Amino acid sequence: MEENSSSSTNPAWQNCSHCPSLVFSTAAEFERHILDKHSIKEGTIILCQYGQNGMCSALQFGDLRKAGFKYHIREYHTYTRTPNESWTFYSSSQNLPAVLNDPNRGKQSNFFTKTWGDSFVDKIDILPSPYLPDVTLTHFESYCKKIAKRYRRHLRLKENLPVKNKTAIIENDCEIPDIFYEPGLPLNDPVVFSKVFPNLCSSVDNDVAIRSLQETLSTYLDVIEMNISKQVAQRSDAFFHAMLSHDTIMEQMAKAVNTVQKTRKHINQVKKNLTECPLKLKSLTRINCNLGHVHEILKLMSTVQQTQPMIQLLLSTSDYVAALDLIGSTQKVLSTRLTGIQAFRHLSPQLTEMKRLIHKMLSNEFLKFIVCDLNRPLIDESDIPEKDKIISIVSGILRLKEFDFLDTFKMEAMTSIQATIKQSVIEIISQRDGCFEIVLRGSNADNMWLLCNEGILFLQKVTPNLVMLFKRILSLTNLIIDVSQMEDVNGSDNEEIWSAEELTSIEDKLKKMIVSLSDYCNERCANLIVTKTDKDYVCSDMSQLSLLSNLIKEFCTKCEDVTGYCSNAMNLALRSFAMKYIQTLHTERRSQLTASLNAERWKTADVPYELQSAITKICEIQEIPPNLLYESGKPDGKYLFINKESYALVGTVQLLIKILLEYCDATRQSPIIVQYLVHCMLELLRLFNSRCCQLVLGAGAIQSAGLKTISTSNLALVSRSLQVILWFLPMIKQLLEKIHSSEVSLSGFVAIESDIASHKQEIENKICLIVSNMLCSQLTGWDAKPPVPSQTFRNISKHLVKLHEALIDILPPEQIKFIYKRVHDNFKDKLREQLIKMNIVANGSPQHGVVTSELTFYLQTLKTLRVINDNDAEDNILYDVWLN
Secondary structure, eight states: OOOHHHHHHHHHHHHHOOOTTOOSSSSSHHHHHHHHHHHEETTEEEEEESGGGGGOOTTGOOOBBHHHHHHHHHIIIIIIIOTTTTOOGGOOOOOHHHHHHHHHOOOOHHHHHHGGGGGGGGOOOOOOOTSSOOOOOGHHHHHHHHHHHHHHHHHHHHTTOOOOOOOOOOOOOOOOOOGGGOOOOOSSSSSHHHHHHHTTTOOSSSHHHHHHHHHHHHHHHHHHHHHHHHHHHHHHHHHHHHHHHHHHHHHHHHHHHHHHHHHHHHHHHHHIIIIIHHHHHHHHHHHHHHHHHHHHHHHHHHHHHHHHHHHHHHHHOHHHHHHHHHHHHHHHHHHHHHHHHHGGGHHHHHHHHHHHHHHHHHHHHHHHHHHHHHTTTTTTOOOOTTTTHHHHHHHHHHHOOOOOOHHHHHHHHHHHHHHHHHHHHHHHHHTSOOOOOOOOOOGGGOOOOOHHHHHHHHHHHOOOOOHHHHHHHEEEEHHHHHHOHHHHHHHHTTSSSOHHHHHHHHHHHHHHHHEEEHHHHHHHHHHHHOSSSSGOOOOOGGGHHHHHHHHHHHHHHHHHHHHHHOSHHHHHHHHHHHHHHHHHHHHHHHHHHHHHHHHHHOOOOOOOOHHOOOOOHHHHHHHHHSSSSOSSOOOOOSEEETEEEEEOHHHHHHHHHHHHHHHHHHHHHHHGGGHHHHHHHHHHHHHHHHHHIIIIIITTOOOOOOOOOOHHHHHHHHOOOOOOOHHHHHHHHHHHHHHTTTOOOOEEEEEHHHHHHHHHHHHHHHHHHHHHHHHHHHHTTSOOOOSSSOOHHHHHHHHHHHHHHHHHTTSSSHHHHHHHHHHHHHHHHHHHHHHHTTHHHHHHHHHHHHHHHHHHHHHHHHHHHSSSSSSSHHHHHHHHTTOO
């Protein structure tokens, strides 16, 4: 008894119910044994088989992963209760509602107080409620007496219960290998065979091994039978309960059979009375509908059969749109409502071929009409002939959505343009002198150039013809656009309607065609009038260039008015033509100016009356007028008068002014190359300015023109000439800004004007330097001694008089006074230095008197020359000499 009691107190994890021979020292070994021997691993899932018949009693908790499988073993297998102990609700040491509602535990504010009990309880003393009565044990005395009687009776009945004697179950301690529990037993596998028949092959005595194996297998069978008997004994109550309920189930099934039979009978009655008759009525209705549908299809087939004769009739009346609509609707019916009918299996391909023939016929008709319309005599200014016919043709082509006719239209229009241009060229070239054959076929037609005067005649002839031709092309284009907007062309509600993209595509193609034709026309004409390098193909004068420019402008304007598009081909040709003419002209003028500068002797030249008349006209209106005319018939003048002021000029400046006026006239007559003309003007101005500086200030004229020396009169004449250029430059800028303000960059005029002004200042500085050096050289040998005036001051007076004689006929009085003022200032500075060297001061000494007399003579000379103001006091001038 003590051993049994001690064994019953052992923990459950020390022995395995399936392997009683094994004893585990720790719970971890028991858990590992169940994981290895009594569980099935399926991927990451582990199914527990520790229990009777290889089934876990807590199977719903067996589907666990490895981490949770340990908790499953510990909860259900490691610690188990004794078989005699039956756990009930009253086995609990605490009542759960009492624990949760214990007021001594305080407020359950967090996880710890709810889970870990009183050690985390906030100790709060709760006072008794004043609303509850004071209940004592006396209140329960009557209840306890009544319950005590019942309780004693309950104990007596419990003691008298019969004791059920259960037969002891003897369990065999034999452990059956796992291989016999598997669903399959493939003995042909060597591994399985060795497990089922261990030591069979390695044994020496086969009979003993076989006998031992047979006993082992018999033992396994006995264990299995005992387990089955045990399971049947445990489930006997359920079996008898099932047998008791069998009769009840049979009675219920008999009632169910009767109910089903009645239900089927009622269903058959409902089917006969309420279902079969309506279904028959429905069938008859469907048959009637199908017959009506067949009748409609037969009528439709009769109509379709008449399609081809009707198409022939419509084509004979030129109603192409209706014929195409009939073909389209018939094909639609054949593909939808009459599909699969063998009688019409060849009709759809026939209609497709007929549509192709209609397209070809319409294309030929359109080509014939275009050729006839565009090749009408140009004097015929009537509108489109047979307009109804072309509308019918175009409607049919557009209904087919075949837009290749536009390419045909474009090619025929280009052919007509080419023929018109070639006819004008033939008429002009036939009037040439000379007996030479002209071939205008193939590439020769494109390589033919017209002379300048022939290009002018060509434009005069071809412009009205091409404008009339473009008007006809534009009329046909507008007609095609109008036809494309018609409902019977772009589809109605019952037909395929054109999309907005398709309508826009037609208009875009026509606009591109007009643009292409305009470019082609301009390029063909431009190729004829573009100049070659031969002088016969270049303008002889500016009037021809002006006339050609006006004709090209008129041509482009009229083409733009008709087509709405301006092509640049003619303007580029005019630009090339004008550039070559201006390049030739500029080369000649630059050579003339260079030769004139090299031969210039820098003396005053007579001014032709033609130049004077042009300058006078410019002065009157204060701008360069268009078509400036040079008057003649009067003698030349000595000076050029500008705003009543005389200017002495050299011949080169007169040539430069004429060239600049010629270029200004060219900017009006050929504005397309105005920027190049501005470049040419600036180049000539820079050439003149730099060459003047080299020849005069650099003394280059001594070698080029054979001058002995560069005198002050030469310098003054150059200065005066530069003043005329400075006066003329603003006129040129004003003209260019007025006519071509947005096209021309005039920044170069500012730079050249600054260069000329600085050149003019250098010349004046040079004149002052020459005279000042001459006067200063006289003072180096002067001594303040009688007689007065001395020879030195007499020589100084002569130099001043000679300078005045050299400048008086060239420079204006104000400029002469300015030069003399600078010379006078330099002379005073030099004289002051000389007096300091001679130690002469204004102290009333004889030497002071001699100097005063000399200066009085010097001032008298200046007054005689009228280069100083008469009202200037002599004392002030003499006083400046003695200033330190």
